[in-house]
Amino acid sequence: MFRNYLKIAWRNLMRHKGYSAINIAGLTVGIAACLLIYIVVQYETSFNKQNKNYRNIYHIVTQSVQGNDVSYTPGITVPAVPALRTDLPEATIAAMDVSYGSQITIPAGSGHADKKFIEHSGVVFIEPQYFDLFDSEWIAGNKAVLAEPNMVVIDKSTAIKYFGDWQHAEGKFLKMDNLIDLKIAGVIEDVVSNSDFPFKVLVSYVTLKNYPNNYNYSDEWGSNSSNHQVMLLMPPGESIESVNARLKVFSKKHYTFDIRGTFNFLQPLSDLHFDTRFGNTTGDHITSKATLFTLSFIGVLIIIMASINFINLTTAQSVGRSKEVGIRKVLGSSRKQLVFQLLGETTMIVVTSGFLALIVAKLALPYLENISSVPKTMGLLSAGSVLFLISTLISVVVLSGIYPALILSGFKPVLAIKNKITAASIGGVPLRRGLVVAQFAISQLLIIGTLVALNQMNFVNSADLGFNSSAVLVIPGYTDSLSLQKMGQFKQQQLQKPQVKSVSFISDAPSSDNNWASNFYFDQAPDDVDFTVFLKAGDADYFKTFGLQFVAGGGYAPSDTINQMVVNETLIKKLGIKNPKAALGKTLRIGGRGVWAPIVGVVKDFKTNSLREEVKPIIIAPGKRVLSLAAIKIQTGSLTQTVAEIQKLWEKTYPEYAYNGYFVDERIAQFYKQENQLALIYKLFAGVAIFISCLGLYGLVSFMAVQRTKEVGIRKVLGASVGSIVYLFSKEFLILLSISFLIAMPIGWYMMNGWLQSFVYRIDLGAGVFLAAILLSVFIAGLTFGYKAITTALVNPIKSLRSE
Amino acid sequence: MIKITDLEKFYRTEEVETIALNKLSMEINTGEFVAIMGPSGCGKSTLLNILGMLDDPDGGSYMFNGAEIAHFTERKRANLRKHNLGFVFQSFNLIDELTVFENVELPLIYTKVPAKERLSRVEAVLEKMQIMHRRNHYPQQLSGGQQQRVAIARAVVNNPKLILADEPTGNLDSSNGNDVMELLTDLNEQGTTIIMVTHSEHDARYSHRIIRLLDGQTVLENILI
Incomplete structure (x- = not known):
């Protein structure tokens, strides 16, 4: 009996190649995506567990x-x-x-x-x-x-x-x-x-x-x-x-x-591994549990979408299979046997998709490191991933197979063998509509997520940092006495190059993820101020090199020790000084053992850290002992060549050190590695979700077109235009699309608004994103069913009526 | 073998109620070949569906081999059906995805006959129906007459006590139609009871008895032998 089931399942697959391909493609992509997500989540949650303590x-x-x-x-x-x-x-x-x-x-x-x-x-x-x-x-x-x-x-x-x-x-x-x-x-x-x-x-x-x-x-x-x-x-x-x-x-x-x-x-x-309160970990990265949850949630959504495709196409197709079911019943098949047969067919499709998904996942695995921290060498098959794959396959069989099997096996044999089963008579139309709405809603949710994440990352990546970070090369050096001695000579030699605009020795770029914090004293007061100040050291060319703008006063004179200071607007605001000019001449002391030094300039606020954080109160001061980085502002144009020349001079000046330069703006982009990855994940999986829902939609429309060939023929004979036929096909989907939008919009708003809260500087979540999401989904859905609807509408009515 | 008494069947839509069978009574004995005739809509097919246990009556009694079927559950009826009844349809109703051999084998699978025995029984019945050379073909590759032979082979492979034939020659030319009627006559002579619904007076003459229906009631019975 089992062989008989397999045989008929296989032949059914072959007979309806189009629908089978849609089902298998959707499930393959869905299962592969889930498998990859599993590998990422499993990898991240496995951290440190190998230790027996x-x-x-x-x-x-x-x-x-x-x-x-x-x-x-x-x-x-x-x-x-x-x-x-x-x-x-x-x-x-x-x-x-x-x-x-x-x-x-x-x-x-x-x-x-x-x-x-x-x-x-x-x-x-x-x-x-x-x-x-x-x-x-x-x-x-x-x-x-x-x-x-x-x-x-x-x-x-x-x-x-x-x-x-x-x-x-x-x-x-x-x-x-x-x-x-x-x-x-x-x-x-x-x-x-x-x-x-x-x-x-x-x-x-x-x-x-x-x-x-x-x-x-x-x-x-x-x-x-x-x-x-x-x-x-x-x-x-x-x-x-x-x-x-x-x-x-x-x-x-x-x-x-x-x-x-x-x-x-x-x-x-x-x-x-998951505690994002602590920045500097000893490891490569930490991962927030929220990100892992989002990923798993997307995985579940994708599997649900692929299963929905399957249910929709199978129940829609079931009309065509009613005769077979009727004959089997007449010949003595019990309902249970039919359910098993149909579940067997589902299993066959799902297992086939599972194998294909393994191949797809295997091919995609090396690219996984672009969206996650999973190493390139990560294997696909482990006890965990095999178990996960098997349980996913079983869930998909149950999710997508049970309902169509119950519908089909429930046909009355008398009606079934006489082909009197119609799409309407099997019922389930509301369910099918519900499933399409669910599918659209999931796609739109992911589209909204993608648009918001991309917009925010675009905003972050192109935000005005308040200083000029482009074409500033930073070379880490060392603060041993010999290196400090060579500073002046190196600087002068670099400045002789016409492409080098400015050189400054610094402890830290204006915007970085380093925090050097201290308590401080203000205006000769005996007690320290009740907030922490953040320090950056640089020689007198710091302001020129990074293009910092002064709102009062100016930079300090060259000095090897702290004798003058520059502060930012946030610091004086926090001290309660409204007019920046009023701050000039007041004295500050860093830490309990520091020296008092006057404020000589106030710079306009610049972004001191990533845009997740508020601008911090900053003191910029000279102090040769800690200036371990050389910052070199280069004229844009022949960047590569200039960098090569700078490197050469560096290696000549400091033969005992390896050259290790980087551009400041590249380093700033690194602040948002996790967020950029998340945006990429949204983009990728929204693409997968859209692909799966388009497949399903295309399948449904194709099926409708076959079902309604006669109706279209009659309508055309009676004078219907091509436009009105296309409208006939599109109307229902547009309504379903609108309903799904009403579901996706508030959920999308809630989720993405929560995500944006992790940034102090963020985009406004206006109507634009949502409008774009619905227009995009209408456009994609239109592309999907438009072609089929138009070709159906263009068929010569004589042909369609004769074929009935 | 079969005794129906005051059998009733109605079809209802929201506004109209149609009476398909109106207190119909009849008796069919083992070994008989009965033809049921009548104009379209007289209730022939409804009667055949109820006799074939594919449909429930709304009233009356249906005794099959001394057992009252009207109260049987779906499962019990399916069980009774697969062991006792064979069906032949006007439109053959073969499963397109299965070969000739596999179509004929299907009832044996449902009655759990071992594979080896299935092979010999299917081959024997295909030989008998002279369709053995087509055993590996699919239904679409056969002529109408050949398809109906396969359908008859499938109907008899389980050695049913009763064959229900719904216009078995309706889709065939006269030559193929005669062949099919000869086959049914042979089966009847070997002891199988046959009930056949037909529009054809010619076909009806192969039977022992013709029951004519009108508006769900028996109007005339012709005994031919």
Whole structure:
């Protein structure tokens, strides 16, 4: 019997090739999209789970409350580490200090050039206890080596990168940041990609103490760097609440010096990958759960749409199959047998689509890294993805197969064998309309999402930042005394080039995701001001290089130390000064140990961070010691050539450093990586949804055209125009489209308005977006059914009547 | 074999009620060949559908082999049908997606006959109907006469006690029509009861008895033998 079912299912597929192709294409694309979404979601939710202590590892983080400002940092102060060991004796504590960009030099021996590598991530000063928390496989050496100063452990790939093979790496030397000589004392296996601790160069933590100035290492309770982080392993059974209560007592005891409202608390390892309150993580990226939810939601919508296509086409087609069903019933088939037969056919189509979807997903997988952080090397098939595929296929069979099977198997045999079943008599027309409305609504929802996301990202990407970020090349350098000495010479040589307009040594571009914050004092007052100020240092050419505009006063004179300051409008507004000119001459002091210096200029507000955040109160001041970046404004035009020349000069001036320049505007675009990805995801999946719903619509219209051939013939004989016939076909769909818009609009508004709230600077969600969405969907639907409607209307009526 | 008493069937639309069968009574014995005749709309097909257990009567009694069918559930009727009845239609009603062999095999599948036995029985009946050489063809590839042979083969493959034929020659030319009538006569001579609805006096003469209907009632019975 089963063979018989398969046979007839196959022949039915072949007989109605068009409809089968539509069903299979829709399901294939839908299932493939879902599979890819699953892979992304699964990848993101798998982070850090490979560690056997996953449930008991915590990150100690810091919350600071100053006035109305609540800020979070993943960092913790240096003296807190031994204090925590005393106050939480049962915990295993591991401190680390992350470097976000270091140069590693491999000495080549005499007569050869040293090999230089820039490592943007994965370089860390770390305590050996780290390996009591996290699992790691040692190929050479052991964790004890990290208790000694000037020792480094590297991972296998890095060993191969530096030395050609990992077997001979142990015992060799490398130099970090042209500063620290390190001996390779161990090699570990590479960390898996789904880890937030992708360390590859692990330097012993004790080494850090010898270079406090170069790595902002301070043993004061008042100084907290986000690079200095602490992980902790609690014995099983210890509740997070009780530890947090103890940390509260700990914080009150230790954070007494000039810092108000600073508390440490535990962030479970299971939250670390999703906690967007903390910017600087040790890993490559973090993902908000909202994004993962949106993605999963889109996946579910797409599967529903593909299933709707299937239901619509199958029930519409069922009229044509009524005779077969009637005969089978007459010959003794029970309803149950028919239901199984029809479900078997559905299964066949769905399984075929499943296989095709695997192929499509396999082809699309390498491109997944453009819309997500999934690595290129990610495999398609895993126990999880196979299970997911199977359960998706089963749900699709149930979702899309049951209803048509019940309808078809319910035909009365007497009517069925005499071809007296019509589209109207099988009922389900309201249901089919409902399904079409649902499908249109989903498409429109995704169109609205796409339009809003694209508009906002367009707004963000082209927003006026308040300074000129284009064609400014930034080259990270170092602040060792030799480098600082060469500054003036390098600057003068660059300025001789006609294409170079301006050069400035700076600590930070006007707009960046670095935050260097401090408390500060104003106008000789004994107490500090109740909000935090953010600092940027630069030489006197900072303002010219970035095109900052002054509303009062001007830039400061060249100086190696802080003797004058420039502030932004936000700062003086927050201080209650209305007229910028009134601020000139007033004095400021940064931190408890700083010097008083007068304000000499007020710059117009520029965007200090990403557009998600408000403009921050800013002080710009000279201070040669921290100017580690060279910013070079280049005349647009021969950019590539000029950059090459600048690089050449850089390498000549600083032979011990690798060149690592980038353009400021490129770096600013990086702020919105996640949002741009989300916009891309919307665009992509809206495309998929539109494709699937168009397929369904085309199928339905084709079916209607066949059904109504006779009606069209009669109408034409009676004098109907082509236009009126096209109208006949379009009317119903236009009504359905309007109903679906009424559903999609408020949901779309609610969802996208929520998303826009994450930006301080955002577009207005006006009627335009919604109008565009409905016009676009009418246009696409019109294209889809217009062709079919017109060709049907153009058929010679004699032909259509005769064929009846 | 069959006894119907005061059988009634109405068709209702919102405004009109049509009486298809009006307190119709008749008896058909095992081994008989009965023709039912009458003008269009007299209730012939309705009667055949009810006798074939494809439709329910609205009133009266229908006894089949001593059992009252009117109260049977859909499933019970389907069961009775597949073991006892064979159908032959004017429009053949073969399944287009199945070959000749597969069409004839279908009733055996529904009565759960093992595959090996199905093969031998289908082949035997195709031989008998002289259509064996077409066993792997699809219905659309056959002439009308050949299609009706297949339909008859399918109707008899399960050795039913009763064959219901609804204008079996209606779509055939006279030569093919005569062949079909000969086949039905042979089957009847081998013991199968046959009830045939027809418009053709010529075909009706193959039967033992002609029942003429008008407005859902018997108006005349001709005994031919």
